[in-house]
Amino acid sequence: xxxxxxxxxxxxxxxxxxxxxxxxxxxxxxxxxxxxxxxxxxxxxxxxxxxxxxxxxxxxxxxxxxxxxxxxxxxxxxxxxxxxxxxxxxxxxxxxxxxxxxxxxxxxxxxxxxxxxxxxxxxxxxxxxxxxxxxxxxxxxxxxxxxxxxxxxxxxxxxxxxxxxxxxxxxxxxxxxxxxxxxxxxxxxxxxxxxxxxxxxxxxxxxxxxxxxxxxxxxxxxxxxxxxxxxxxxxxxxxxxxxxxxxxxxxxxxxxxxxxxxxxxxxxxxxxxxxxxxxxxxxxxxxxxxxxxxxxxxxxxxxxxxxxxxxxxxxxxxxxxxxxxxxxxxxxxxxxxxxxxxxxxxxxxxxxxxxxxxxxxxxxxxxxxxxxxxxxxxxxxxxxxxxxxxxxxxxxxxxx
Amino acid sequence: xxxxxxxxxxxxxxxxxxxxxxxxxxxxxxxxxxxxxxxxxxxxxxxxxxxxxxxxxxxxxxxxxxxxxxxxxxxxxxxxxxxxxxxxxxxxxxxxxxxxxxxxxxxxxxxxxxxxxxxxxxxxxxxxxxxxxxxxxxxxxxxxxxxxxxxxxxxxxxxxxxxxxxxxxxxxxxxxxxxxxxxxxxxxxxxxxxxxxxxxxxxxxxxxxxxxxxxxxxxxxxxxxxxxxxxxxxxxxxxxxxxx
Numbered sequence: 001x002x003x004x005x006x007x008x009x010x011x012x013x014x015x016x017x018x019x020x021x022x023x024x025x026x027x028x029x030x031x032x033x034x035x036x037x038x039x040x041x042x043x044x045x046x047x048x049x050x051x052x053x054x055x056x057x058x059x060x061x062x063x064x065x066x067x068x069x070x071x072x073x074x075x076x077x078x079x080x081x082x083x084x085x086x087x088x089x090x091x092x093x094x095x096x097x098x099x100x101x102x103x104x105x106x107x108x109x110x111x112x113x114x115x116x117x118x119x120x121x122x123x124x125x126x127x128x129x130x131x132x133x134x135x136x137x138x139x140x141x142x143x144x145x146x147x148x149x150x151x152x153x154x155x156x157x158x159x160x161x162x163x164x165x166x167x168x169x170x171x172x173x174x175x176x177x178x179x180x181x182x183x184x185x186x187x188x189x190x191x192x193x194x195x196x197x198x199x200x201x202x203x204x205x206x207x208x209x210x211x212x213x214x215x216x217x218x219x220x221x222x223x224x225x226x227x228x229x230x231x232x233x234x235x236x237x238x239x240x241x242x243x244x245x246x247x248x249x250x251x252x253x254x255x256x257x258x259x260x261x262x263x264x265x266x267x268x269x270x271x272x273x274x275x276x277x278x279x280x281x282x283x284x285x286x287x288x289x290x291x292x293x294x295x296x297x298x299x300x301x302x303x304x305x306x307x308x309x310x311x312x313x314x315x316x317x318x319x320x321x322x323x324x325x326x327x328x329x330x331x332x333x334x335x336x337x338x339x340x341x342x343x344x345x346x347x348x349x350x351x352x353x354x355x356x357x358x359x360x361x362x363x364x365x366x367x368x369x370x371x372x373x374x375x376x377x378x379x380x381x382x383x384x385x386x387x388x389x390x391x392x393x394x395x396x397x398x399x400x
Numbered sequence: 401x402x403x404x405x406x407x408x409x410x411x412x413x414x415x416x417x418x419x420x421x422x423x424x425x426x427x428x429x430x431x432x433x434x435x436x437x438x439x440x441x442x443x444x445x446x447x448x449x450x451x452x453x454x455x456x457x458x459x460x461x462x463x464x465x466x467x468x469x470x471x472x473x474x475x476x477x478x479x480x481x482x483x484x485x486x487x488x489x490x491x492x493x494x495x496x497x498x499x500x501x502x503x504x505x506x507x508x509x510x511x512x513x514x515x516x517x518x519x520x521x522x523x524x525x526x527x528x529x530x531x532x533x534x535x536x537x538x539x540x541x542x543x544x545x546x547x548x549x550x551x552x553x554x555x556x557x558x559x560x561x562x563x564x565x566x567x568x569x570x571x572x573x574x575x576x577x578x579x580x581x582x583x584x585x586x587x588x589x590x591x592x593x594x595x596x597x598x599x600x601x602x603x604x605x606x607x608x609x610x611x612x613x614x615x616x617x618x619x620x621x622x623x624x625x626x627x628x629x630x631x632x633x634x635x636x637x638x639x640x641x642x643x644x
Contacts, residue, residue, distance in 0.1 A: 001515050001516070001521070002504070002508055002511075002512070002515060002521065004501075004503075004504075007503045007504055007508070008503040010503070011502065011503035011544075012503070311499060312499070312501050312502065315495075315499045315501070316501070317484075318456070318458065318487060318493055319487065319488060319493060319512075319513055319516070319560070320484045320485060320486075320487045320488020320489070320513070320516055320517075321484070321488075321516055322484060322516075325516070393458075394458050394487075395453050395458045395459060397493070397495060397499060398449060398452055398453055398456065398458065398493075398495065398572055
C-alpha cells in the first residue's frame, strides 16, 4: 500500500516545509526557554563549584552571600581556621553593581578575594588568558562575558583596575559576569563612603558631646578612624581537610562562632530552589503556554489541510477506503509536520543560543523529551482533523 | 436475471418523519444485465441521486430488494456487513467531475483500489497500466491529474472504476463537463468496457447528445421509474456524424 500521507506531503512539499519551518521557530523558542532554565541552574551550580568552597560561613540568620546581604568581621576567618577539619578559610565579598568599561556600563558581580593562586577559596578555578591576582593592587580578573580583554581598564566606583586575567563561565546566579578584585579594594567599593559623606560624618561625630569629650584626648580621632575603616566581609569560604564531613564541621562552626554555615548541598538548594524559583516558574508558565500554542497551531494547520481535502476524502471513502487508512494519513501528516518542526526548532535553538545574553544550556535529554512532547502534541492535534474526516459522508462525492 | 448485473425491486427511500416525511423513492424497479449500458434520466429532484446513493451502498434504502449478480445485498435491510468492501470490490463509480486524488499520479490513482483491496503494489500498478493502455491514456501514467485534459481525466476515472472488475458501474453525469465529441467518446469507452468486462453500467444523465446511444432508458419521475426503449445508436457512429 502506498503512503497517502507521504504522497500528499510530496505534492505540496513547499507549503508543508514552510509550515513546518514556521512551527519549528516556535518549537525553537520553546526549546530555548527550557535551555534558559537549564542555563540558570547550571550557572548556580558553576557558581558553587567555582567558588572552591566546602562551606559558606555567613552572618547569623541570613541565607548567605548570594541570596541575602551578610556582614562578618574580617578577622572572623582566623577563629574558623582553628576549628578541627578546616584546611583553609578566606574572606570574600560579593557586590552586584554597574562597572564602567570601554565607555559603557557593564552589570557585573564584583568579587573581592584574597590574592593568591588557583585553588584558594574564592579564586577563579581556571583562567583562559592572563594570570591570577597575585597581590598587586587595582588589578582585576574578569569573565569574558564582561567584554574585557587583557590590559583593558575597568572603573569600579572611583578606582581604575587593569585586566590581568580572563575567566569563562564565571557568572552570578543572575547571569552577570564576575570581576575578581583584591579584597581590600572590594571592601572599599562596597562599604566606604564618598568624600562628602566622610566629611559630614566627621562633622556630626565631632559635634556629638559624647564622642568629643574635652577631658578624653584621642577619643574623637579613634572613633573617626573606626568609622572610615572597613572591617567587614560578606562571607568566609572554607575548604575542609580530607575525611571531614561538611555537616559536622558546619555544626562546630555554628556552635562555637555563632554564625550561619551552609554546606554545598544547602547552598545549592538556596540558589536553585529559592533564588531562581520564581524565574523557573515563569519559564515553566511560558513552556506550558508555548506548548499549548504549538498544539493549537499544529491542530489548526492539520485541520485546514484536511478540510481542503474533504472532496478527496469523500471519494476515498466512497471507493472503499477504510477509516483507519484515512486517519493514518492525517496522523502521519501531523507527525511529519511535528518532526519537521522539531528538527527546524532544534537547529534554530542551537544556532541562536550563543546570542542570548544569558547562558542557554540545550541538554540532549531535554531534546529527547521535547521530541516526545512534540510527537504527543502532534498526535493530539490531529484528533480534531481525524474526527472531521471520519464524519465526511461518502455521499458528498456523488452530490445531488 | 442470472450471472452478474443488478436487479432492483420495489426500492423505497424515505427522508424525515411526520410532517417532514419525504418519499424520495416510491418503489423503483430496474434491472441491468451484464455488459449492458442503460440511461437513467429525469428532472431535478426526481430521485436520481437518491437512487444512485442507494445503489452505491452509500445510504440505506427504507424498503425493497437489491441483488448484485448472484448476491442479495439488500432485502428490507443490508445483507452485507462490510459496505465499504462492497463498494470497493463490487461497484465502480464515475462522477460528473473526475475527482481524481490530486496528490497521486495517474497510475496510482487507478492502482489505489486494488491496493486497498490488499493487492501488492506491483500487481495493482500492472493492472492499472493495462487499463490505462486500453483507455489510451497509458502514456500519461506518470502525470499528475492536474496535468491532464478533462477528457483524459475522465478516462482515468473510468479506469479507476473498472480496475477491480466490478459487476456494476454507476456513472453520475460523466459527460457533463465535456463537449459533444469528448462526451460521445467517453460513452463509447463505457460501452466498450461494459462489453469487454461484462459490466452493467447505469449512467445518470441530462445530456441530450448521449441519450440516443442507450438501448434502454429508465425515466425517473416522482420517485418511480418507467422503462422505455432507446435508439441504441452507436456512439462511434455519432462521433463520425458529429464531426461531419
